[in-house]
Amino acid sequence: xxxxxxxxxxxxxxxxxxxxxxxxxxxxxxxxxxxxxxxxxxxxxxxxxxxxxxxxxxxxxxxxxxxxxxxxxxxxxxxxxxxxxxxxxxxxxxxxxxxxxxxxxxxxxxxxxxxxxxxxxxxxxxxxxxxxxxxxxxxxxxxxxxxxxxxxxxxxxxxxxxxxxxxxxxxxxxxxxxxxxxxxxxxxxxxxxxxxxxxxxxxxxxxxxxxxxxxxxxxxxxxxxxxxxxxxxxxxxxxxxxxxxxxxxxxxxxxxxxxxxxxxxxxxxxxxxxxxxxxxxxxxxxxxxxxxxxxxx
Numbered sequence: 236x237x238x239x240x241x242x243x244x245x246x247x248x249x250x251x252x253x254x255x256x257x258x259x260x261x262x263x264x265x266x267x268x269x270x271x272x273x274x275x276x277x278x279x280x281x282x283x284x285x286x287x288x289x290x291x292x293x294x295x296x297x298x299x300x301x302x303x304x305x306x307x308x309x310x311x312x313x314x315x316x317x318x319x320x321x322x323x324x325x326x327x328x329x330x331x332x333x334x335x336x337x338x339x340x341x342x343x344x345x346x347x348x349x350x351x352x353x354x355x356x357x358x359x360x361x362x363x364x365x366x367x368x369x370x371x372x373x374x375x376x377x378x379x380x381x382x383x384x385x386x387x388x389x390x391x392x393x394x395x396x397x398x399x400x401x402x403x404x405x406x407x408x409x410x411x412x413x414x415x416x417x418x419x420x421x422x423x424x425x426x427x428x429x430x431x432x433x434x435x436x437x438x439x440x441x442x443x444x445x446x447x448x449x450x451x452x453x454x455x456x457x458x459x460x461x462x463x464x465x466x467x468x469x470x471x472x473x474x475x476x477x478x479x480x481x482x483x484x485x486x487x488x489x490x491x492x493x494x495x496x497x498x499x500x501x502x503x504x505x506x507x508x509x510x511x512x513x514x515x516x517x518x519x520x521x522x523x524x525x526x527x528x529x530x531x532x
Contacts, residue, residue, distance in 0.1 A: 238270025249476030298479030300504025332367030
């Protein structure tokens with residue numbers, strides 16, 4: 236299969252260093268393999284979107300020499316595809332409506348690595364007098380396994396660790412887990428290089444791929460760039476967007492964060508990418524010091 240990768244930022248602000256690390260890793264891996272590199276704007280969560288952020292991210296990527304192939308995809312224009320996938324899952328008996336609020340789930344669910352685990356209140360039908368709010372995937376106890384190119388062998392029982400997760404939210408927005416699976420398949424993505432904060436979500440996405448009969452890409456999760464408190468840098472109040480007018484310091488920092496061998500002193504993004512395409516070695520990217528995927532209970 237031909238290599239096709241992607242970078243998928245959310246337009247909740249400018250391109251921060253943490254996101255740049257992922258962009259550099261995914262683009263370098265694609266170019267080193269002679270593959271395509273696409274950009275997808277994950278703008279499903281409209282209440283969190285910052286006006287103008289998507290265009291700002293695209294301008295910054297270009298200023299840093301990160302040139303994508305084809306036109307960027309906007310998830311906000313893909314609702315019909317997500318709804319079609321949801322209907323297919325429903326026809327297979329794999330979804331059900333849920334009336335529970337977040338407060339109810341927090342009160343009745345046991346704690347999981349990503350928050351309260353849904354206790355299955357509506358699994359056998361809505362309680363009397365309740366109206367549906369969200370749509371959930373009906374999971375079954377079974378380990379999901381995959382090999383991450385950086386983090387190695389991974390295993391998770393999604394039913395035990397995540398429970399029946401949401402596919403369409405109470406506000407009508409399709410959940411990230413569903414959208415990313417549908418779009419990766421539609422765009423023919425063969426390799427996903429992204430931040431390690433999404434490692435624990437990958438088994439749920441593998442489940443959806445299997446249920447929908449879609450191919451599973453190969454995954455590689457790079458370590459997150461964090462601030463002094465350990466907080467994800469792109470979410471840190473102390474972090475600032477990458478300066479497109481002075482791209483080289485950010486590119487050099489990202490390359491070093493990824494454990495890559497420095498090259499000749501690059502004075503322009505074009506110089507940087509000529510070296511990066513030849514010198515990229517994913518085996519030099521540091522692995523995590525602790526597991527991102529919660530062990531089975």
